[in-house]
Ligand SMILES: Nc1ncnc2c1ncn2[C@@H]1O[C@H](COP(=O)(O)O)[C@@H](OP(=O)(O)O)[C@H]1O
């Protein structure tokens with residue numbers, strides 16, 4: 414653990430997940446439950462990082478952006494609770510804890526815990542994606558704000574949409590063979606997809622911006638508004654669609 418960043422990422426995400434499951438039993442609802450979850454998971458991860466990785470920088474959805482990360486060699490990019498809305502709607506299980514490590518230009522470790530599912534996906538034991546079945550391709554989309562262009566993409570390639578909450582859960586749905594692709598544009602941040610992309614890459618999936626370019630992390634601007642995570646054989650088709658039609 415002391416030197417193993419993969420194991421640390423998985424363990425830290427699970428610790429935060431255990432805390433989130435406790436918060437869900439406290440009788441809170443709506444905004445109060447969301448805020449309590451965000452704060453509790455942030456507190457767990459901040460404490461574990463301070464204790465076990467004191468020399469590293471941190472970029473978190475739930476903390477102010479310390480720009481010294483731009484000069485750092487190692488930056489943990491974390492989303493303590495992704496899918497906050499779904500977390501506040503028990504017994505939904507489509508919410509996650511994201512812990513990623515960026516080192517000198519690359520994501521080098523990552524974990525996505527889905528505590529309500531009892532699963533943690535991480536780069537220390539990269540998931541093996543099952544071979545693709547015969548059916549129509551399945552595209553994971555936001556259950557509350559599905560981008561219109563993804564509907565048009567689905568029609569063109571004969572795919573069906575699978576709605577669910579949380580960016581991490583949608584990326585893991587491709588890893589878990591619940592979907593074949595996750596295609597998103599219109600807004601998101603580095604913490605929403607860094608850990609999921611680290612895990613998906615380790616699992617051999619295609620990960621890029623919607624124009625097919627490489628996703629770059631630890632940029633000054635925390636916005637990272639679009640991405641594709643999919644089985645490699647679907648990537649050309651999806652990128653070609655976006656090049657022809659855009660995402661508006
Ligand atoms: N258009 C948008 N602008 C900003 N953030 C967005 C977004 N669409 C999705 N996200 C973020 O991506 C995560 C997954 O959203 P969705 O379930 O709708 O796909 C959520 O993270 P949080 O729950 O951490 O806030 C959400 O805030």
Ligand SMILES: [Mg+2]
Nearest residue numbers: 492495496605
């Ligand atoms: Mg998020």
